[in-house]
Amino acid sequence: QVQLVESGGGLVQAGGSLRLSCAASGRAFSTNAMGMAWFRQATGKERDVVAAIDWSGRMPYYGDSVKGRFSISRENAKNTVYLQMNRLKPEDTAVYYCAARSGFGVATSPNVYDYWGQGTQVTVSS
Numbered sequence: 001q002v003q004l005v006e007s008g009g010g011l012v013q014a015g016g017s018l019r020l021s022c023a024a025s026g027r028a029f030s031t032n033a034m035g036m037a038w039f040r041q042a043t044g045k046e047r048d049v050v051a052a053i054d055w056s057g058r059m060p061y062y063g064d065s066v067k068g069r070f071s072i073s074r075e076n077a078k079n080t081v082y083l084q085m086n087r088l089k090p091e092d093t094a095v096y097y098c099a100a101r102s103g104f105g106v107a108t109s110p111n112v113y114d115y116w117g118q119g120t121q122v123t124v125s126s
Helices: 029-032
Strands: 004-005 010-013 018-025 036-043 048-053 070-075 080-087 094-102 118-126
Touching: 004 094, 018 036, 018 094, 018 118, 036 070, 036 080, 048 070, 048 080
Parallel strands: 010 118
Antiparallel strands: 004 018, 018 080, 036 048, 036 094, 070 080, 094 118
């Protein structure tokens, strides 16, 4: 099993920045190559991928709406994945979820992720 705990959400004004962290634990995370991703879900909308990263950290993927503003990274020694969010907009308001999957490469569909965190609220005021 893998446990994921997100932190770093909150309320910020438009144009501001936040950094989300996702701490992973569990034997499966330590012994397998795990792809990671951040998803978000706004009220009344589907859960969409924000950014994803492979085990090596060299293959980041970004959704079109966050390209150039958000950055995903990981520190495998700390079992932690980050999402740096800059130039935030009110439309970025959502619950942000960290997700993990066994295997190599980058995946953007929530259906292929095996493990999920509890989510952290990000609210951007105008």
